[in-house]
Amino acid sequence: MESKTTSSSARAITNPSSGAVMNNDRKSVIAMQLTDVEAMYGSFRAVNKVSLEIQARSVTSFIGPSGCGKTTLLRTLNRMHETLPGATVKGSIEVNGVNLYGASIDPVRVRRSIGMVFQKPNPFPAMSIAQNVASGLRLSGMKANKQVAEIVEESLRKSALWDEVKDKLNEPGISLSGGQQQRLCIARAIAVEPEIVLMDEPCSALDPLATLKIEELISELKTRYTIVIVTHNMQQAARVSDTTAFFNMGADRGGFLVETGPTTKIFTNPTNKLTEDYIAGRFG
Amino acid sequence: MSQALSNRPGLDFSLTPHDIKRRRVNQLALRIIQIAAIIAIVPLIAIVFVIASKGLPHLNLSFLVNGPLERPTGIVNAIQGSLVMTFVAIVAAAPVGIAGGIYLNEYASRNVARVGELLIDVMLGIPSILAGLFIYFAIVPILGHSGWAGASALTVLMIPVVMRTTQEVLRLVPAGLREASLALGVPQWKTTVFVTCRTAISGIMTGVVLAISRGLGETAPLLLTSQSSNDTAINLGQPMNAMTVVIYQNAGSSDPQVVATAWTTALVLFALALILNVAVRFKTVNNRIF
Numbered sequence: 001m002e003s004k005t006t007s008s009s010a011r012a013i014t015n016p017s018s019g020a021v022m023n024n025d026r027k028s029v030i031a032m033q034l035t036d037v038e039a040m041y042g043s044f045r046a047v048n049k050v051s052l053e054i055q056a057r058s059v060t061s062f063i064g065p066s067g068c069g070k071t072t073l074l075r076t077l078n079r080m081h082e083t084l085p086g087a088t089v090k091g092s093i094e095v096n097g098v099n100l101y102g103a104s105i106d107p108v109r110v111r112r113s114i115g116m117v118f119q120k121p122n123p124f125p126a127m128s129i130a131q132n133v134a135s136g137l138r139l140s141g142m143k144a145n146k147q148v149a150e151i152v153e154e155s156l157r158k159s160a161l162w163d164e165v166k167d168k169l170n171e172p173g174i175s176l177s178g179g180q181q182q183r184l185c186i187a188r189a190i191a192v193e194p195e196i197v198l199m200d201e202p203c204s205a206l207d208p209l210a211t212l213k214i215e216e217l218i219s220e221l222k223t224r225y226t227i228v229i230v231t232h233n234m235q236q237a238a239r240v241s242d243t244t245a246f247f248n249m250g251a252d253r254g255g256f257l258v259e260t261g262p263t264t265k266i267f268t269n270p271t272n273k274l275t276e277d278y279i280a281g282r283f284g
Numbered sequence: 285m286s287q288a289l290s291n292r293p294g295l296d297f298s299l300t301p302h303d304i305k306r307r308r309v310n311q312l313a314l315r316i317i318q319i320a321a322i323i324a325i326v327p328l329i330a331i332v333f334v335i336a337s338k339g340l341p342h343l344n345l346s347f348l349v350n351g352p353l354e355r356p357t358g359i360v361n362a363i364q365g366s367l368v369m370t371f372v373a374i375v376a377a378a379p380v381g382i383a384g385g386i387y388l389n390e391y392a393s394r395n396v397a398r399v400g401e402l403l404i405d406v407m408l409g410i411p412s413i414l415a416g417l418f419i420y421f422a423i424v425p426i427l428g429h430s431g432w433a434g435a436s437a438l439t440v441l442m443i444p445v446v447m448r449t450t451q452e453v454l455r456l457v458p459a460g461l462r463e464a465s466l467a468l469g470v471p472q473w474k475t476t477v478f479v480t481c482r483t484a485i486s487g488i489m490t491g492v493v494l495a496i497s498r499g500l501g502e503t504a505p506l507l508l509t510s511q512s513s514n515d516t517a518i519n520l521g522q523p524m525n526a527m528t529v530v531i532y533q534n535a536g537s538s539d540p541q542v543v544a545t546a547w548t549t550a551l552v553l554f555a556l557a558l559i560l561n562v563a564v565r566f567k568t569v570n571n572r573i574f
Binding site: 078080083085108109110111112113115116118120122123124125126127135136139140185188189192 | 393394458460461463464465466467468469470471474475478479482483485
């Protein structure tokens with residue numbers, strides 16, 4: 001039911017190496033296939049017909065000026081967009097050949113496999129550090145205490161927070177600094193073993209040092225997870241991502257995909273004049 | 285250099301007549317709001333003082349454990365009646381009010397929520413005797429003047445208090461927490477119970493205590509529903525006494541001994557309400573979330 005060929009959309013220029021799916025070669029596996037995705041807020045079309053492929057086990061960044069719909073598009077990827085009143089999605093997003101917007105798909109299951117880290121660190125204030133990490137497991141029904149303790153440690157190690165919090169796991173999550181809170185949120189997201197992690201400007205509320213730590217962490221996490229990151233910071237996109245998708249706002253104020261490709265190409269030799277102007281800081 | 289700067293009018297910091305006038309007005313306004321604050325507190329202190337001075341001389345153990353027909357006379361049945369009817373009422377009102385508040389804030393469409401809020405505000409403003417009158421016509425013909433009828437009237441008055449408070453505190457829970465939970469693949473009902481309500485639990489409990497205080501303090505609806513009784517047995521099927529009703533019935537008596545009973549009952553009621561509120565205040569301050 002799904003054709004894994006490159007989208008024919010003229011705007012979407014995909015990584016040439018991903019034209020064909022090679023199942024045994026992880027590097028070129030397509031994690032997500034977006035076809036004509038549109039996101040609406042009531043009658044306002046915030047994202048216009050986006051078609052693109054997201055490579056597995058790599059970092060894809062969404063860049064573009066404010067209001068171009070990149071966060072909205074990101075939120076369609078794990079069916080969070082529709083949680084807002086009046087928000088709807090058209091088109092298809094296929095993962096492993098299955099359309100996430102198919103009639104028989106439960107959004108709760110989608111979100112279990114596709115986690116999300118938000119712009120503002122948002123640990124649960126009524127929970128301790130350990131409880132925050134364990135929250136996804138406990139609330140989705142995984143109860144064995146010993147197993148949970150192991151996963152908490154493992155997730156905190158993966159998110160490079162373990163050494164800083166191992167002696168105060170029972171203190172409130174909100175007692176940590178902003179950068180630590182964001183790594184706690186990353187630990188919470190990866191504790192439920194998602195395949196894909198979406199990050200919505202995860203460093204925009206952090207200082208440069210905390211940002212650097214998160215960026216290092218993203219580079220490590222991509223060996224295990226597929227990461228899609230929205231960022232306003234072009235240097236960040238250039239530093240952390242393998243593929244970059246550039247969006248812009250159209251005359252109807254709806255966002256559209258201008259071009260996508262390997263990050264090095266987008267930043268050194270973009271195909272589209274708009275991309276070149278944006279990268280050079282001439283607008284946005 | 286300094287010579288040149290001092291010539292600039294913007295750098296002249298000496299007081300002008302306007303500055304002096306502004307300072308005087310400022311002082312005057314400060315005094316006025318200080319006096320207003322004192323005026324607001326005076327009745328509270330006066331009430332505590334009068335209740336304590338009139339009630340304490342007659343307060344002793346037999347007053348708390350004896351019935352009204354025993355000698356020395358006591359108000360044990362009124363204490364029992366107030367506590368039992370308030371307890372039954374809050375057991376009924378808290379789940380309904382909390383669930384209703386959750387529905388209005390978490391699930392209802394904007395229009396439904398707006399209409400719901402308006403109805404609760406109307407219910408909050410209803411004079412309590414109307415709740416009594418309603419139960420008098422709806423329940424009393426079936427169950428008679430009884431503890432059940434009294435508790436029903438209190439329930440009607442408590443539900444909007446719990447519901448409104450629940451809705452208000454849930455509104456204060458940041459939307460980001462709900463999103464964080466949903467994005468973990470947690471179903472919406474678990475997000476509501478274990479993230480949203482857990483974050484707001486101290487506020488929700490404050491609403492429940494407010495409702496209990498209201499139940500303990502109501503008089504008019506009980507006069508129409510549970511009436512009063514000299515019986516010391518706890519039987520919700522029969523008319524029941526309440527502390528507020530004892531105060532109402534005894535305060536106007538020509539017998540100073542009976543009036544003293546009213547004052548002492550007032551002291552006991554006041555102490556109960558105070559203990560309840562202070563206990564919850566301590567509990568919620570320690571678990572402060574917002």
